[in-house]
Amino acid sequence: VAACPSSSSGLGLSTMSRRCRAFLRRSLPCSACAALALVLAGCAPQGEPVEGCVVSGVCPASPRGVAKSGFTSNTGWSDGSSCCDICEGVKPVNCFNPATCGSKTGDGDWDYAVLDQIWLPQLCGAFDQGHDPTLTHAPGARCRADARTRGGLSIHGLWPNYVGGYPTCCRPQTVSPHMLPAPLQILAEQAWVDPTWRDGDGCAFCSMWAHEHMKHGTCMADDMAEYFNVTLSLVARVHERSQKVESLLEAAVDQPISTAAIEEVYLPFSVQVVCDPRDPLATETVGVFLELRTCWNRAPGFSRQRPDAGLLSQTPCAISLPPSCPGLVRVRQSAQASSALTL
Numbered sequence: 360v361a362a363c364p365s366s367s368s369g370l371g372l373s374t375m376s377r378r379c380r381a382f383l384r385r386s387l388p389c390s391a392c393a394a395l396a397l398v399l400a401g402c403a404p405q406g407e408p409v410e411g412c413v414v415s416g417v418c419p420a421s422p423r424g425v426a427k428s429g430f431t432s433n434t435g436w437s438d439g440s441s442c443c444d445i446c447e448g449v450k451p452v453n454c455f456n457p458a459t460c461g462s463k464t465g466d467g468d469w470d471y472a473v474l475d476q477i478w479l480p481q482l483c484g485a486f487d488q489g490h491d492p493t494l495t496h497a498p499g500a501r502c503r504a505d506a507r508t509r510g511g512l513s514i515h516g517l518w519p520n521y522v523g524g525y526p527t528c529c530r531p532q533t534v535s536p537h538m539l540p541a542p543l544q545i546l547a548e549q550a551w552v553d554p555t556w557r558d559g560d561g562c563a564f565c566s567m568w569a570h571e572h573m574k575h576g577t578c579m580a581d582d583m584a585e586y587f588n589v590t591l592s593l594v595a596r597v598h599e600r601s602q603k604v605e606s607l608l609e610a611a612v613d614q615p616i617s618t619a620a621i622e623e624v625y626l627p628f629s630v631q632v633v634c635d636p637r638d639p640l641a642t643e644t645v646g647v648f649l650e651l652r653t654c655w656n657r658a659p660g661f662s663r664q665r666p667d668a669g670l671l672s673q674t675p676c677a678i679s680l681p682p683s684c685p686g687l688v689r690v691r692q693s694a695q696a697s698s699a700l701t702l
């Protein structure tokens with residue numbers, strides 16, 4: 360993915376017919392090649408890219424913020440062409456240890472990154488229970504039967520971090536669908552799934568994708584497409600291990616498994632195994648699996664102007680990251696068997 364040019368196609372994803380979407384999913388996973396394939400297939404943009412996405416009462420000027428349930432009034436479309444600004448009034452540097460991050464500015468000076476992959480069955484279960492672990496959805500969000508998938512691991516986000524803190528909302532940016540070329544959006548639909556939207560619904564853009572880019576991507580890359588390229592590239596690099604973890608988790612529906620069994624898949628690197636403390640099935644000794652986090656160091660050449668995934672290398676997650684899973688974990692039954700990881 361990282362080798363594909365991020366601006367080879369200006370075709371908007373939400374303007375395509377279902378036939379064209381299906382054709383593009385079968386095309387080569389490179390923006391330039393897929394864009395050419397679309398032209399040859401006679402697939403052209405159709406209609407307004409975000410028609411019908413604006414919902415009255417969403418993205419209010421006041422009050423703003425995230426409720427204790429995790430649902431947020433900041434998610435959605437501000438108008439017919441761009442997303443709500445989730446970063447209004449947010450400070451770019453959050454430092455809990457002045458000795459390690461007291462001089463940080465939020466201008467591309469993060470120390471390491473965390474790739475978070477979320478277990479979609481648990482995300483859907485959390486919605487049903489009335490909370491949102493991702494902090495990216497509007498109140499009342501629920502997983503849909505016609506979503507691309509409700510099973511397996513999927514990207515939650517890629518988060519720049521400091522030692523002892525983190526940057527967030529580093530640069531004000533109006534986010535809209537034209538920032539992601541259609542071929543790149545198609546790839547993201549497969550590995551970065553928001554199961555609260557119908558498969559192929561262009562209105563989903565201003566939900567999880569826009570939130571993650573505004574909050575985290577603006578601290579990592581100047582361009583949204585580059586942030587997505589880096590994220591998708593890292594997911595591809597851990598894909599085989601993610602598949603092994605998915606197999607372990609599917610078995611944990613009937614019988615809890617050890618947290619250590621998940622951690623061993625990623626040796627020699629330590630990872631963070633995160634459980635959902637708000638799930639009613641959680642106990643002190645058996646957690647309910649929610650997310651898996653891998654950590655990545657940056658080489659000196661990595662910058663917002665040159666966000667190259669090849670300059671990131673996996674590293675052990677710091678012990679200072681508090682794991683939320685006890686020694687055993689169980690999972691909720693997948694709503695469907697197919698995995699979100701198809702890269």
